[in-house]
Each structure stands twice: as structure tokens, then as C-alpha cells.
Amino acid sequence: MLRLKQLFKNQNREIMKKEIESQVLFFSGNGNHALGASTLRKFSEFAGTDCVFQHINFASFADREPDNRIPQYEKIAGKIVVFYQSMFTQELAEESLELIWTLKKQYGAIYLIAVFPFLRFRRQDHPEKKHEINRLKMIIDRLAHAGADEMIVATPHSEQMAENCDQYGIKFHHVDPSGFFAETIKTYLPTKTDGLTHVYAPDLGSVPRAVTLAKLLNGSVLYSVKKRDLNDETDIISLTTEKTKEISDKLQTNYNFPQINYAHPESIKGKIIIMVEDEVSTGDTANRTGRHLKKCGAASIFFLATHAVLTPGWRNKLFHENPFEKIIMTNSITRDYEKRTGGFIHDISLSLPLATTIYQAVKNRLQQGTP
Structure with a gap:
């Protein structure tokens, strides 16, 4: 048969x-x-x-x-x-x-x-x-x-x-590419993380990607809420306990994933934080977010992004007081020799x-x- x-x-x-x-x-x-x-x-x-x-x-x-x-x-x-x-x-x-x-x-x-x-x-x-x-x-x-x-x-x-x-x-x-991100990031993580690994969504739009990756890594999701001004600058919004609970409950229900919580400083301290974004443009927002997480006491921070848009001046902004243990990007956009970083970025292929x-x-x- x-x-x-x-x-x-x-x-x-x-x-x-x-x-x-x-x-x-x-x-x-x-x-x-x-x-x-x-x-x-x-x-x-x-x-x-x-x-x-x-x-x-x-x-x-x-x-x-x-x-x-x-x-x-x-x-x-x-x-x-x-x-x-x-x-x-x-x-x-x-x-x-x-x-x-x-x-x-x-x-x-x-x-x-x-x-x-x-x-x-x-x-x-x-x-x-x-x-x-x-x-x-x-x-x-x-x-x-x-x-x-x-x-x-x-x-x-x-x-x-x-x-x-x-x-x-x-x-x-x-x-x-979440599966490929997960397999790659595992090579940089300790063998046993014992609940220390959190996938960080810097805004609500990033939560779906964070949930997918967290499930693959057996981790949880932390999120922030941002506002964007007319100059395209972003800042994290401080929310009341009641509001964060309301948002968290809604997200947990929508994604059928109970491990979604607001990123309070105490939930970041001593943790391995994996930031996930769809793209890197100027590098400034990612850098400021990474340094914020570092100030909150994160043990180590990894940054994942699918699209390396990388506008002029990105390198100086992204690596300012470099808060990242490792950055991982895909090759959806070619990153020629002039955009190389001497090993700071790990490339994965979408082929x-x-x-x-x-x-x-x-x-x-x-x-x-x-x-």
C-alpha cells in the first residue's frame, strides 16, 4: 500500500x-x-x-x-x-x-x-x-x-x-519569515531561558508579528502604545492601569494568546527582549526604543526586521550607543557593500x-x- x-x-x-x-x-x-x-x-x-x-x-x-x-x-x-x-x-x-x-x-x-x-x-x-x-x-x-x-x-x-x-x-x-527568525534567534539565546524571553511589540501594529514569533519561541509578548506626530516622530504613551488591562484583555482575546501584557519597566528588567518590526527606515525609532528598553534594565536586546529600507544616515542612528546584542534582517531589499556593518547584522534569506x-x-x- x-x-x-x-x-x-x-x-x-x-x-x-x-x-x-x-x-x-x-x-x-x-x-x-x-x-x-x-x-x-x-x-x-x-x-x-x-x-x-x-x-x-x-x-x-x-x-x-x-x-x-x-x-x-x-x-x-x-x-x-x-x-x-x-x-x-x-x-x-x-x-x-x-x-x-x-x-x-x-x-x-x-x-x-x-x-x-x-x-x-x-x-x-x-x-x-x-x-x-x-x-x-x-x-x-x-x-x-x-x-x-x-x-x-x-x-x-x-x-x-x-x-x-x-x-x-x-x-x-x-x-x-517568523519561522526563520525564530530558528536564527535561538542560536543566540541561552540554552535555558526559563521564562526570561519576551517578544516586544513597540506598537499595537506590531502585536500580530510578536504573537507569531512568541509562539515559536515559547515566550510571551510585551507591547507599548505609541503616538506619531506630524513630523513622523513617535513617542511611547503612558497609560493608566485600567487602560492597559483593557487593551491587554482585548489583545489576549483577539489573538487567543494569554501571554500578552503591557511593557511596564518592572516586566522588562532582567529579561531577554526580542524586538520585532516590519522594517528599518532611518534606524532612529528602533535605536530609541532599544535604549529605552536598556534603561528599563533589559538583560539583552535583539532586534528583528524584515525589510532593510535603510535611508541615508541610518547606520549612525541605528548604532548610536548600540543597545542591541544582535540585529537580524532579511534580504527582501538588497543590502550592498556600502550598507554592510562588519558583522553587526545577521542576514537571513527569503528564498x-x-x-x-x-x-x-x-x-x-x-x-x-x-x-
């Missing part, structure tokens, strides 16, 4: 391999192509075939208008296309829109899966702020009109991304979780049949 099951599994794998080879094409923009290449190698391992990115000639006219071309465009009609791009600049955003439109609307791809380890405008996602342009919603609207059918993104800033995708008819997939998610999306589409 076991041999029959294995034979059936092997036959299904061989069928999937042939369907991928005959029906799926892969394209990449210029945004962090190294991660795209390693992701496609992982995908090829799952598929049992040697997948490659189709060639794109990237060029521009004398007036700097784009002149990108796809030499073997005749292969695209009727195919499922996977398009990869880490969209961390405006130029890469426009390149993505142009290429997705070209693949889908001009050359006739029947279905398009867009893979964005980092999505431009991800933080501009506040519909309640009427004075701000909702650029996250705008870019998702434009991607839908360009032809994206599915979208894979690592660590969204909030649930607004999934809601916007649903509004515009794009199937959304969230790649969560495996991205490849797993892409493979499942492709497999589901092939099993469902093209629309």
Missing part, C-alpha cells in the same frame, strides 16, 4: 513537472535580482525541473524613456507567468507596471502571479487619514489594471494590503519561503485550470 502511495505521489510530481515546463514562464525585473535567482533555484528543486528567467533586454532611449524589450515574446501567449521584482524604488515600481502590462495585455499571458518581496508604498495604507494620498491602494489598483491576478508579498505593514488586493480582485499571499509560496500558487493554478 505504501509503495502504491509513493508511486502515485511520484506520478503526480512528474505530471506537475511537465505542466510547469510547458505552461509556466518566469520573468524578473531589476529589483534585487539576486534574491529572485536564488528563489527560482529553490522553486526548481521543488518542481524537479530547471526553471530560468526569460530574457528581457533592459535599455532606454536617448531621452531616458524606457526601451525594455522581450525578445521571445511569442512564447508568452496562453502561458501562466510568474513576475518577480523587489519594488523598493519608484523606478522599479514603474518598471513593474510596464512589464506586467506588457506580459499580460500586449503579449497575452493568461494568468500572472506577481512576486514582490518588498512592495512600494506599503506604509502609506491609512484610509482614515483623509489628508494623505492612499498610495498603497493606488499601486494595487494600478497593478490590478496592469494585469496582476495574484500577488505574493513578504511581511505587509498591515491588513490593508490584503483588503486592498481583495477589493481589486487580486489573490493575496503573505510570506511570513525558501518565497519559493514555497510561489510553488503552491503555481500548483493551485495548474490544478484549477487557466481561467
